[in-house]
Amino acid sequence: QDDDPQAGEIYAQFVRRLINWLTVKTAEGDLYEIDTALRPNGNSGLLVTSFDAFADYQSRRGSNTAWTWEHQAMTRARFCVGLPALADAFEGVRRDVIRAPRDLALLAQEIVAMRHKLRQARPVPAGQFDVKHSPGGMVDAEFAVQYLVLGHGGAYPELLDNVGNIALLIRAEQVGLLPVGVGQTAADAYRELRRVQHQARLDEMPTQVETSTMATESQAILALWHAVFDAAS
Numbered sequence: 001q002d003d004d005p006q007a008g009e010i011y012a013q014f015v016r017r018l019i020n021w022l023t024v025k026t027a028e029g030d031l032y033e034i035d036t037a038l039r040p041n042g043n044s045g046l047l048v049t050s051f052d053a054f055a056d057y058q059s060r061r062g063s064n065t066a067w068t069w070e071h072q073a074m075t076r077a078r079f080c081v082g083l084p085a086l087a088d089a090f091e092g093v094r095r096d097v098i099r100a101p102r103d104l105a106l107l108a109q110e111i112v113a114m115r116h117k118l119r120q121a122r123p124v125p126a127g128q129f130d131v132k133h134s135p136g137g138m139v140d141a142e143f144a145v146q147y148l149v150l151g152h153g154g155a156y157p158e159l160l161d162n163v164g165n166i167a168l169l170i171r172a173e174q175v176g177l178l179p180v181g182v183g184q185t186a187a188d189a190y191r192e193l194r195r196v197q198h199q200a201r202l203d204e205m206p207t208q209v210e211t212s213t214m215a216t217e218s219q220a221i222l223a224l225w226h227a228v229f230d231a232a233s
Contacts, residue, residue, distance in 0.1 A: 108232035136218025189220035
């Protein structure tokens with residue numbers, strides 16, 4: 001949020017330097033992995049932008065506007081560091097994005113289509129269950145939560161807070177958006193899937209296990225998926 005005519009160039013240079021610091025290779029491996037291609041327009045997009053331009057993009061004002069998958073990301077977005085006034089402004093935009101009225105059937109269609117694309121990009125060997133990418137895995141739970149937040153956040157303020165998937169699943173059940181028990185069971189399953197994922201990463205092991213190992217958890221997540229998207233179709 002800087003009116004200097006050179007602001008864009010100066011901050012972009014600073015961000016590139018920051019990325020170099022954060023991606024430095026150490027004796028223990030990479031410090032952080034940062035994928036700047038995840039910008040709205042990929043490598044051809046601006047590395048930094050003004051807050052007003054960001055707000056316009058997310059609010060779909062103008063010719064270049066956010067896609068549904070970017071609004072899915074906004075449900076999980078957090079302000080990390082900066083001026084307190086910018087933090088408040090960012091949270092205001094985030095909540096406005098979530099509360100915006102949507103065609104629920106179209107929203108469900110777009111989220112399901114994106115899920116299919118991700119699944120095709122992450123094939124899993126037969127007999128194996130990837131705790132994140134397989135049907136009944138973490139991504140299914142996350143996409144279901146994102147649909148509930150984007151589709152019903154305007155009517156249920158309880159869903160606006162960025163409190164994580166487990167808490168949001170429980171809240172969605174409490175306000176009646178999920179059948180009794182489905183949200184809590186899926187939350188418990190998601191917690192276990194995440195525990196297995198974290199343990200595998202700490203041990204530098206694959207996040208794929210035998211299908212039978214996580215059968216209970218995958219069934220709970222699939223029940224959530226069907227409860228959310230079968231009702232929306």
